[in-house]
Amino acid sequence: MLILILPGLLAVVSSVFADVTYNVIGFPGAKGNSFAVEINKKLYPLRTSTTAFPLWSGVAAGAPASSSYRYVELNKKGTKVMSEKFQRSLENAGTTATPNEFFDRKTTITKLPTVNQVYKDIRPKPSKAFDDSQIATIHLTVDQAAFDDMLQHPLVERKPKLTAGFKFINANNVYSVDTVVLKVSGHASRNYNKVSLGIDFDTSKGETFFDRPAIKLRAQRTDPSMIREKLYTDILHSVGVPSTQGSYVRAYAN
Secondary structure, eight states, X not given: OHHHHHHHHHHHHHHHTOOOEEEEEOOOSSTTOEEEEEETXXXXXXXXOTTXXXXXXXXXXXXXXXXXXXXXXXXXXXXXXXXXXXOBOOSSTTOOBOOOEETTOOOSOOOOOOOOOOSOOOOXXXXXXXXXXXXXXXXXEOOHHHHHHHHHOTTSOOSSOEEEEEEEEOSSOEEEEEEEEEEEEOSGGGXXXXXXXXXXXXXXXXXXXXXXXXXXXXXOTTOTTSOHHHHHHHHHHHTTOOOOOOOOEEEEEO
C-alpha cells in the first residue's frame, strides 16, 4: 500500500511547489520604485523593462502554489511602501502563470450581464480588443511637452503629427507598436476639459489594432456614469444594427 500511495504523494508535493510566474500591471508611485509578489510574508521581486513596462513579471521559485498572494510596491531600498489590502489565489494548483493582473484591483475577469439578442448579430468575428469581461490597459509613450501642448490647445491641428509608442495589455495578451499617430478626436467635445483621443496605425506597414486601422479613446466627459454609450451600442448590436464596438480601458501616457 505504501508503494501505491507514495508516488501520488510525490506528485502532489511537486505540483504544489511548482514554480509560478506572476504578472502585474503597475505604475510606481516614485522613481526607482518597483513591485514584488508577497507569498507567506516572503517577497519575490518582479522585473520590467523599457519594452515590457508597465507589465512586471517574475518567478516565485519554490513558493507553494496553493498559497494566497498579493502584490506590493517597493522603494529603492526594497522596503514595502504600499500593499494590496486583499489576498489573491491561483486558479488551480497546476497554474504556471497568472493572468496580467492590475495592481490594487482585486477583480481581473468577471462576467457581466448582457443585452438579450433579438436579431442576428452581424458583426465580424469576435475580436480580442473588445472583451467585456475585463478592463484592458493602454499605455502611450509620448513626448510629454508636445502631449501637454496638444491637450492645452485641442482646436489646433498639429503639424507635424504627434507620434507615440503604443502598448495594449489585457489579461492574456500584450500587443505593442513602436509608432502610432496620436490626435485629439471629436468636434464640439474638443472644448471640454477632458478630451477624447484618436489613435491611427500605419497600415502601410501592415500595422493595425487587431485588424482595425484606428481606434478612439472616448473621454465620455458628459456621462459621469460611463455607461450610456456602451449600453447604446450593445442595444444596437442586439437588434442586428451595424455599429461601432467598444470596451472599457485604462489609458496612461508615460
